[in-house]
Amino acid sequence: MNDLSLAPSLSYASSSSGRPMLARVAESTYWMALYVERAEHIARIIHVNSNVLIDVGDVDPALEQNLWRGVLRALHLDKSPKANQILEDGRDVALNLGQFLTFDPDNSASLLSCLTRARENARSIRETISEEMWEALNTLYWGIRADDAARRFEEAPQDIFQQVMLGSFMFQGLTNQTMPHSQGWLFSQLAKHIERCDITCRIIETKFEILSAAKSELDEPMWNIHWMAVLRSCCSIEEFRRLHPGHIDPARVAGFLILAQHFPRSIAYSVRYAHEAATGIRNSVSPHAIGAAERILARLNAQLENADPNEFVAGSVNAYLRNIVAQIALASEAVHKAYFLH
Secondary structure, eight states, X not given: OOOTTSOOOSOEEEOTTSOEEEHHHHHHHHHHXXXXXXXXXXXXXXXXXXXXXXXXXXXXXXXXXXXHHHHHHHTTOTTOHHHHHHHHHOSSHHHHHHHHHHHOTTOTTSHHHHHHHHHHHHHHTTTTSOHHHHHHHHHHHHHHHSTTHHHHHHHOHHHHHHHHHHHHHHHHHHHHHHSOTTHXXXXXXXXXXXXXXXXXXXXXXXXXXXXXXXXXXXXXHHHHHHHHHHHHHTTXXXXXXXXXXXXXXXXXXXXXXXXXXXXXXXXXXXXXXXHHHHHHHHHHHOTTSOOHHHXXXXXXXXXXXXXXXXXXXXXXXXXXXXXXXXXXXXXXXXXXXXXXXX
């Protein structure tokens, strides 16, 4: 989370309406959108992983451990002592790990931490976002922060995850419908698509590694269930099955999630719209000078537009994804250097 205690900077970027946008406002808008998007993905990853383990019934304990470790890796929590202790203990892993990933204030990737940071950033820019956006985010936050949230989680954890996912959809819809599509909105879109691209890459990478190693232990029905869970983790199962009915092939899953040009949850789609947002921001600030973030995203967009889905057959998926993650990290860093307080 950015430091909200910093005094407003003199640096700014002009909005399309001609009013100056302070760097701290741009930064808070960016982080607000990013943390809402992150919370949605965390909720969905836990939700899907819990459901798939219920669906498959008895599962090899080693595979179950690996699936939960994959969740932690996707969220950059594989080095967390507390999370690893829960896994090693082996008792009520889904419940205990779910509580850690939902409510732990010391876990920077918990739903509570993400929604707290989103709300703090939103509160610092109340005058620039709509009343409807604030109310939606405030409601989402208090749904996790309420005194009875832990009890509700123990009774029906999936309801909490659904609440966060639907709350994110509502917030993003309100952002599109009630916020002027000027520079503030562009920063929110840039953050959303950068975060979506990054976490989608990490979901695919971890699942490919785990499921490829377990292939010999899974019959075809179980294999399909696990790969359907990968697609559900990216909100993509229905569209994929429309395009590719029948047996689920991992290479096709990778090709679809990475390269689908018109599906809003694919990596290619997110990169294209992140590039468009970066271009829009730069045009309002310095129309005659292309920024570093825009250059990085333009190159990555061109790479994805011209990629051949067949290249994933050779087992190069993870290396391909790691390159995308590295480029997204460079673009994110360039945005921070160009527009935010530092």
